[in-house]
Amino acid sequence: MHPAFSVIFFTTTSGAGYGLLALLGIFGAAGIIPSERWFGLTGLVVALGFIGVGLLSSTFHLGHPERAWRALTQWRSSWLAREGVLAVLTFIPAGLLAVGWVFFESTSGFWGVMGIIAAILAWLTVIATSMIYRSLATIFQWANFWTLPGYLMLSIMTGALMLGTIVMVFGHGNRVIQGTVILSIAIAWVLKYVYWQYIATHKSLATPSSAIAVDGAEITPLDPPHNSANYLMKEMGFSVARKHAEKLRLISHVTLFALPLLLSVLVYFTSGPVAIIASVVAMLSSWLGVAVERWLFFAEAKHTVTLYYGAQSV
Amino acid sequence: MTSLPHATNKKLGLVIDLDTCVGCHACATNCKQWNTGGHMAPLTDKNPYAKDPDGVWFNRVHSFEVKRGKTNPGLTVNFPRSCLHCENAACVTVCPTGASYKRVEDGIVLVNTDKCIGCKLCSWACPYGAREYDENEGVMKKCTLCIDRIYNETLEIEDRQPACVLTCPAGARHFGDLADPDSDVSKLVANRAGRPLMPELGYKPTNSYLPPRARRVEGTDIGAQNKLEAVSPRKGFLSWVDNMLSR
Secondary structure (H helix, E strand, O other), X not given: OOOOHHHHHHHXXXXXXXXXXXXXXXXXXXXXXXXXXXXXXXXXXXXXXXXHHHHHHHOOOOOOHHHHHHHHOOOOOOHHHXXXXXHHHHHHHHHHHHHHHHHOOOOOHHHHHHXXXXXXHHHHHHHHHHHHHHOOOOEOOOOOOOHHHHHHHHHHHHHHHHHHHHHHHOOOOOHHHHHHHHHHHHHHHHHHHHHHHHHHHOOOOOOHHHHHOOOOOEEEEOOOOOOOOOHHHHXXXXXXXXXXXXXXXXXXXXXXXXXXXXXXXXXXXXXXXXXXXXXXXXXXXXXXXXXXXXXXXXXXXOEHHHHHHOOOOO | OOOOOXXXXXXXXXXXXXXXXXXXXXXXXXXXXXXXXXXXOOOOEEOOOXXXXXXXXXXXXXXXXXXXXXXXXXXXXXXXXXXOOOOOXXXXXXXXXXXXXXXXXXXXEEEOOOOOOOOOHHHHHOOOOOOEEEOOOOEEEOOOOOHHHHOOOOOOHHHOOOHHHXXXXXXXXXXXXXXXXXXXXXXXXXXXXXXXXXXXXXXXXXXXXXXXXXXXXXHXXXXXXXXXXXXXXXXXXXXXXXXXXXX
């Protein structure tokens, strides 16, 4: 599948934003992070900023962005519509959480409940995003069990790294948050490793033979249906050399998981400027890593339509 | 509504004969000609007269070489690919705007281009590559089963068929109601063991493809003698010469 820049940017940016928002809501309600005005304002502005910029960028790849509001209407059948509805709904408790935190310096009681609801809706939004891909039977690399937990955990992980950085900068660092950061990286790493193993060892039931309803030992294209690349070949036929993918996976392993994990452990045992710098580097590294991971998620996805254009398996 | 109907009154669709298709692209060409002025009009092109022309087509005719082991002869299969108007049309359910829909009355899958936002998700959801994005218009386009021909009362009754079916010089394309077991298309599917494409994905396509008939390789396959023997005259002058010389 063609890795469209706007979709990669949207899913990673809003993913991190929702991850941060959910952790702010939960840790705020639990009293683990302070209900101090400027800290809350910073955290929520960053979270909602990432979500907003991400959502906005998702409309850039549309043929008719001015009709984007229509995408909220078909939530009964469409995961894309459900994602849109949940994304909009999340702003309500998130906004109320911000009111409590910034104006009343409180994250308990009613404001705490808003924090919990915001967290639940944020996670549901990310789950809806993952289900857009998970529900496509056409792409085996997406339509499997590991897509949903991968998306959700990477959202939590990138959000946790941002929260870790913000609490460090404000001098509110504590072991629960840093422990959450380390744990989320470890779980996300395992999930992504299992996902990559899974797609390397399994493939779709669809074959060139089932695609053209003719049995044969070997089916190869003879004359092309058209002389130059069409929409299908550009959108679905995007292929990345195996060697290239291996390198990008290695970059993902290092920048998304290994380096942030190492630095987060360092942060756990240190404090002051060292901890702040380590947090910032870990966060920046995860941004690069998650963009590469998302690019691979698209580039390694093989659509069944490629069976008509010479692919022997998908 | 992008929820699929529980059942449709008819299942209008195509039956395509892979045995007789000659791969001439007439279906694709006539489809483009009719539909660029029809329900989904226009079917725009980019660089139509330049080096890399690219445009919206509802029909694409592939051709494949099929190897079938050492004992069976190989096949060349011409394969026209278009919308199959699936029962489980995921292209409809994934649509966030309600632009995609499946009609209850005849099962035809259509796009309302006034509602389409051009998110392309439906084309991702289609296993068969039936939907193509119109870059000029910013919306998705697809086969309408010539909805503007088959119900068109200004046309002669024999012309109320999809453009691809009417134009096929090999008679390889057939149009009808596949929900009716007594229709000509249903009988074709039953007699020729018609097959759906990629049934393992669960889309339940309405269109059916008739596989190539068994190849007739030996003389006896067509009722000829397996071995030709020299004809000897039984009477007349040559017979007498033959008898004399055979002594």
